[in-house]
Amino acid sequence: MKQEIEALPKTSEPMKANFTERLACLDAFRGFDILLMIFVNYIAGMKGIPFILRHAKAEMDTYTITDLVFPGFLFIVGVAIPLSLSKRILAGDSTWRILKRIAVRTASLLFLGIIMVNEERFSAADTGLSKELWYFLAYASVVVLWNIYSKTTHRRRHHFYLALRIAAAALLVFLVVIFRGRTEAGTLTWLQPFWWGILGQIGWAYLVCSIVYLLFRGNRTALMGTLSLMIAYYIGSSHGALDFLGPISNFIYSGFKIVIHCAIVMAGVLVGTLFTAGRDKISHKARSLFLLLFGLGLYVSGILLRPLHGISKIRATDSFALVTSGVCCLAFMAFYLLMDVLKVRRWASFLQPIGKNPLLAYILPSIVDYLLSFASWLFHINVWRVFWLYLEHGGLAGMLNAAVVTAVILLITWAMTRARIILKL
Numbered sequence: 001m002k003q004e005i006e007a008l009p010k011t012s013e014p015m016k017a018n019f020t021e022r023l024a025c026l027d028a029f030r031g032f033d034i035l036l037m038i039f040v041n042y043i044a045g046m047k048g049i050p051f052i053l054r055h056a057k058a059e060m061d062t063y064t065i066t067d068l069v070f071p072g073f074l075f076i077v078g079v080a081i082p083l084s085l086s087k088r089i090l091a092g093d094s095t096w097r098i099l100k101r102i103a104v105r106t107a108s109l110l111f112l113g114i115i116m117v118n119e120e121r122f123s124a125a126d127t128g129l130s131k132e133l134w135y136f137l138a139y140a141s142v143v144v145l146w147n148i149y150s151k152t153t154h155r156r157r158h159h160f161y162l163a164l165r166i167a168a169a170a171l172l173v174f175l176v177v178i179f180r181g182r183t184e185a186g187t188l189t190w191l192q193p194f195w196w197g198i199l200g201q202i203g204w205a206y207l208v209c210s211i212v213y214l215l216f217r218g219n220r221t222a223l224m225g226t227l228s229l230m231i232a233y234y235i236g237s238s239h240g241a242l243d244f245l246g247p248i249s250n251f252i253y254s255g256f257k258i259v260i261h262c263a264i265v266m267a268g269v270l271v272g273t274l275f276t277a278g279r280d281k282i283s284h285k286a287r288s289l290f291l292l293l294f295g296l297g298l299y300v301s302g303i304l305l306r307p308l309h310g311i312s313k314i315r316a317t318d319s320f321a322l323v324t325s326g327v328c329c330l331a332f333m334a335f336y337l338l339m340d341v342l343k344v345r346r347w348a349s350f351l352q353p354i355g356k357n358p359l360l361a362y363i364l365p366s367i368v369d370y371l372l373s374f375a376s377w378l379f380h381i382n383v384w385r386v387f388w389l390y391l392e393h394g395g396l397a398g399m400l401n402a403a404v405v406t407a408v409i410l411l412i413t414w415a416m417t418r419a420r421i422i423l424k425l
Contacts, residue, residue, distance in 0.1 A: 029076055043394075048396075068324055071264050077206055082275070082276045083275060102207060102210045123181050145169055227266040264321050271291065292333060302320070350410070360413055364409055365409055
């Protein structure tokens with residue numbers, strides 16, 4: 001490949017940034033991953049589902065299409081990090097201002113993750129509200145609070161948007177204060193991070209990789225070294241070689257294997273550096289060659305390390321991180337060649353708006369679920385049965401039913417995105 005791409009310059013002065021055109025493949029890839037995510041969530045637990053559409057068990061040394069969904073999202077989060085941060089650096093934002101933005105986004109993801117994981121502990125009797133109403137109001141507050149409102153010079157409209165956000169924030173605080181849950185042992189609890197949830201895990205990985213990117217100013221040699229260090233850290237921790245680090249090692253390695261999620265995001269960060277502002281002179285051929293070699297390199301590395309811990313999503317092993325990162329990199333290359341090189345984009349016109357609004361797409365199934373549950377209580381009929389005619393049957397009928405419901409959710413997301421209801425942390 002051509003010479004190593006130079007690190008982004010340190011500067012406190014605004015620069016005339018030659019921003020690249022927004023990657024069409026970025027939103028399409030993310031939209032496709034969201035489509036898979038919603039579909040596999042709906043078929044989870046159904047009978048008669050092919051193995052390739054179920055999560056592989058922890059003891060299995062393999063992965064399925066379903067196992068690729070979460071790594072796909074982590075990978076594309078990584079790709080977006082350089083695109084976002086490099087623009088802010090070149091626009092003259094101070095490091096402190098960028099760090100504050102990273103901290104706010106991380107805290108928001110952790111907060112939403114905690115809300116979602118505490119659903120299983122929710123106690124209507126102790127809270128004083130039904131679970132359906134509490135979570136519907138919480139998600140509605142999230143939509144209002146994190147929606148991107150159009151810029152306006154109209155004072156009344158500006159004040160209206162501000163009042164909406166203040167009201168949503170107040171309602172969310174009230175809901176958090178009154179929340180009560182029960183553990184399996186019957187102990188009364190408030191909202192607490194007994195685990196971080198999907199959004200929380202994304203938040204931690206986003207935080208670490210964003211700071212690493214800023215620290216090295218996008219230097220790909222340093223980023224590649226950091227990725228290798230993450231994998232080495234996992235291997236060392238797995239065999240007790242890093243026990244001397246005490247609580248630090250326990251936090252990073254145990255629990256949710258944060259370092260493995262960071263490794264997948266870091267692989268995406270390396271890919272994202274190919275498309276950052278000011279690097280327009282890199283040819284399609286050079287980018288494609290890197291994506292091909294990097295993807296194959298990750299995959300082969302994962303296979304070579306496979307005898308150590310196997311490929312397992314549940315155990316979040318090193319081989320799983322490398323193999324799935326390789327698959328994601330090669331899949332991203334296919335999207336890039338098709339949409340940004342050959343300009344064949346019409347087929348993904350439905351996916352791109354969804355990819356621009358991932359947070360809404362993620363929480364929308366829950367919002368719809370609680371709305372239908374409330375309607376069922378209000379009208380004394382099981383509204384869900386209109387949608388889930390074949391839920392209990394599973395098999396082909398169940399999968400077709402899940403595909404229809406997935407299409408409905410995506411259609412709602414698409415319509416809300418077109419109506420400029422876009423959530424951004």
